[in-house]
Amino acid sequence: MNDSIDSSLLLSLSHFPKDNLDEREIAAFRSAAQRCRGWILTMTTAANSGHPAGSMSSIEMYLMSYAVSDVRRDNVESIERDFIVISHGHTAPAAYSTLAYLGFFDPSMLLGNFRRTGSPFQGHVERSVWGIDWASGNLGQGLAAGVGYALAQRKRQSDGHVFVLMGDGEQTKGQVAEARRIAFKEALNNITALIDFNRIQISGKVHEVMPANYKKLWEADGWQVYECDGHDPADMYSVMKKAYEDEKPSVVFCNTVMGKGVSFMENIPDYHGKALSKEEYLKAMAELGEDPSLLEEALAARKGPLPKGRTVNPRTPKIYTGLPFSYPPDAKVDNRTAFGKALADIGRLNRERSSTPILVFDCDLASSVKVDEFAKECPEWFVEAGIQEHATATVAGAASCGGAMSVWADFGVFGLTEVYNQQRLNDINRTNLKLFLTHVGLDVGEDGMTHQCIDYVGLLRNLFGWKLIVPADPNQTDRVTRWALQQEGNICVAMGRSRLPVLTRKDGLTPFYADDYAFNYGKIDIVRHGHDMSIFAMGHMVHRALKVGEILAKRGISLCVYSVSCPLALEEDVLVEAAKRGPIFTYEDHNVNSGLGREITSKLQALNLSAKVRSFGVSRYGDSGSSDEVFEAMGLAPEEVAEAVCCSLRK
């Protein structure tokens, strides 16, 4: 089915080598678009699902973007190239057709395997397909991903360019505007957005579904606005060339026709998400002059062997993380300060020695989340993104795929609770984001219930890839910070707000997490030995658990105190040991229904261990007051927990 394909003319257009297309090139585009339209209809009809009409309207946009970029089959694993981000992921048939046409894989691999279980060609684009740089499905996120890639290129002093392909319906998503502003503020002239302006979305005409003056909005946010005929390769090429060379971030509105190329599909919203019937297919292929026998081939291939997709690994650049800093037993430092100090230290080290930019993102809370020292040390790597958390989450995630080390520090409620779905998409995209949350749990000062992040364990528990670390003191925080920046993948480090004593051994003199201590993901630490019963706590709650132990000791009860720094990856041996010992208590300032207590009981159950377990945690939205008082009001002061432990033993 690819006998007549010659994509060399298209591939020769990388980085706009000429001002205008000549007749042969125009013809080559037209013929490519025609062929791809046939493939779009073939794969959707073979799958009996998918989004043909938007794919038909945006096919020239796809062909042109891949042609003028330098994204090629042989450089997809490299970061020394342009990037192409697809925001309207449901136009996957157009994306896949373009990639097949340009030699990323054989068309025969594609047509029978669209939306087929086990195939890399999912209904919305995924990075498991060569040439796809960002998975999308939820609309409105692509521009932020493109800005992330462009920012990484800029900070790496790469001269690569980013093209972002968008739909028109998604222009109303708030995150799009946030991303525009970050691009403008960072003066990214290496990004071009393209909008498939077919004026139709599922529910009808875009200006009727939700009126908005798109062009005015892009202009208001500082972008240069261009317009072209989205089905005329010559016009599109010359306008895109101008946009590419523009000193501002720029957007090209491509005027298109939904369902373009097939008379009975054009401008009919119904074909947005509906495949053609076989009868319609034959009629459409005849109109296009394309070969209708492809459908039988595709249907046959659908029963054949499954193609394998690309394996995407998170990209972990080499970062110098320096030597740990040890806080003495008499220090009283908050974990976020220990994080900020370690981060600034790492910044200094790498500024001199590393080619990898460490991008630290902030949403107007630098001094609270302690990235201000880093900002002073490495101003060129510090990205102030303003109060725009949704775009920031995606920008930071994508920048980590574009060759930067991405660090985002924010309050727990903003960096995770508010942008949970962005972090889910980062997980699906296998980004390499290091997320440092401060002010988690009830330990937020007096800000009150809206600011208490009591769901971070429960939220990340839903995601398959994220690692979560909750350090217990400044020494552990220092080591965890350095460790996280050396690891692959998405890692969240959660910290409270208050100053904490340095955890020591029983002698009160030897810091627990200093000197030869090395962080080990998943390891549970015994902070105090005991033989009657066990308590598991995480983060700043370990200090309160120690107090519980002291109170119980006075009553002749010996409590073993465990520090769980990795609640989503519990060490089994420790649980076996604790279950043998006696009753188990868990102690957290997280929602008790979705936090450490749940993790421990589930794990015990999975290990078939029977033990009496009681969980102490947050059971309602909290008060606004000093941390100690808020804990007390919630029944979580060490004295109350110790009392409850005694009571539950008597039962």
Add this chain to the structure above:
Amino acid sequence: MNDSIDSSLLLSLSHFPKDNLDEREIAAFRSAAQRCRGWILTMTTAANSGHPAGSMSSIEMYLMSYAVSDVRRDNVESIERDFIVISHGHTAPAAYSTLAYLGFFDPSMLLGNFRRTGSPFQGHVERSVWGIDWASGNLGQGLAAGVGYALAQRKRQSDGHVFVLMGDGEQTKGQVAEARRIAFKEALNNITALIDFNRIQISGKVHEVMPANYKKLWEADGWQVYECDGHDPADMYSVMKKAYEDEKPSVVFCNTVMGKGVSFMENIPDYHGKALSKEEYLKAMAELGEDPSLLEEALAARKGPLPKGRTVNPRTPKIYTGLPFSYPPDAKVDNRTAFGKALADIGRLNRERSSTPILVFDCDLASSVKVDEFAKECPEWFVEAGIQEHATATVAGAASCGGAMSVWADFGVFGLTEVYNQQRLNDINRTNLKLFLTHVGLDVGEDGMTHQCIDYVGLLRNLFGWKLIVPADPNQTDRVTRWALQQEGNICVAMGRSRLPVLTRKDGLTPFYADDYAFNYGKIDIVRHGHDMSIFAMGHMVHRALKVGEILAKRGISLCVYSVSCPLALEEDVLVEAAKRGPIFTYEDHNVNSGLGREITSKLQALNLSAKVRSFGVSRYGDSGSSDEVFEAMGLAPEEVAEAVCCSLRK
């Protein structure tokens, strides 16, 4: 401390009775503002935390909004009034001072109880304070809440007006733009937004932190833009009057000075979130000419009895929900269609008989989520909000507080996963939203992993107020839909996409959920009796569980099949019974780490029941294919589960 307070002149300005303020009124405002500034400083210094500077810049905005509205102490429980929504919730000291000044409560109740554990006067405004219509803390949500109130007023034919008070830093949040567009589309001329334009946010000047052309953006979205001197009552009054009377939704930029009134605080970002020291306080009070002895009084009150706040109950209007519709055993209908049919039925009924508008919100998926029939029947109650889920969640939530019945139907990933935090704030605000999610679990058709909502149980588990219902067939869906619209509070109903057989009793002829069946929140139903072991499933998985039972029956194993429609409220007796019976299996197309299996094991543990439990569920992001194939690829086909059950018995 309130001897000299006479707020009668201010209170006489409700609904702009005159064109301009006279000298006495201007003087009354100036004196009120001065007094409130003193209180702002007193309460923050007494609490040793809080946000004084933004409170000082926005105090005139607060006083004027409450003065010209008809929100008074004696009508806060009514909906026949204006509403005031505060978006920059950290300026709570200004809000509380205004309310105290205007007689909502005694100032002596306030000054010693700001940010005090157990007090209603939280660090960010909460509805537990009389006169506060919306709790906010996360920035950028207030405009959407205001739009929700204004929309409810409009649809109720009320002539009330909504004032929304906002900060300038939050103008960059994407949700603000989404809310603007909904207001414009719905032609809401009963909303006035006021921006405290002091040009400073935590990290510095707003145009440096994140440059944006605010006015151009509001204009582009169709709002009328006004400007006034935010510290000049006369100017503010006459401009606000124009805005109030404008035929368009309108915004007033109030030019203000951060920290206004105290020379050393003005324009200093540091005072954004820092209380004055006692020394600074004395200096400031002297400048203001206010009584510094208030501080000692406040500090003394801080040790006194706690004030009680207002109890906020969700407002449940009377809705006629008609008679249930029963699907016969041979029907094969998807739950979302049963929902849509019941909803349209309810729409028809109430359109004729009820004064309460049933607002049904859609984000460009009406035909997929089956609200299209309702839209045809009750076009004036149907709100097409476009692809703007964040604002929609908040608009719908607030509209339910403003006297409408709010229903939002959307795909699971959009209506919950994407807007989890908005649903958290709806919970905190005790809204009365009925959220109907379709396409949950792996049952989303071929859309692939980004569209699979496999976290809805895990997400709602984090929130204390939400109820979750997962109906098992069209008959139960019909009854659940009617039930939900009669209940108080936030309720989520989760449905898959596929057509389902009608659940029947063992005879295959009698529908299980028809005739005399009435939905009972929390009840677990035995769909098939069995005596060897038990399986718990929810929603469309019940049908697959029945298949597992049939396979096992052929092997001589008798399986008891339970339908759990309320995974967050498990009936204890049933678990006791199941634990006695033998091994327990759970079966879900939800993330196995955060769904039904977790709920069951936690509950068993809490009840001290020991039973062998094995959970079948989703353990990775899913494939893109037909539901049955996707289940099979995930190891969740009934045949595989039956086989695994047998294996685990042999062990």
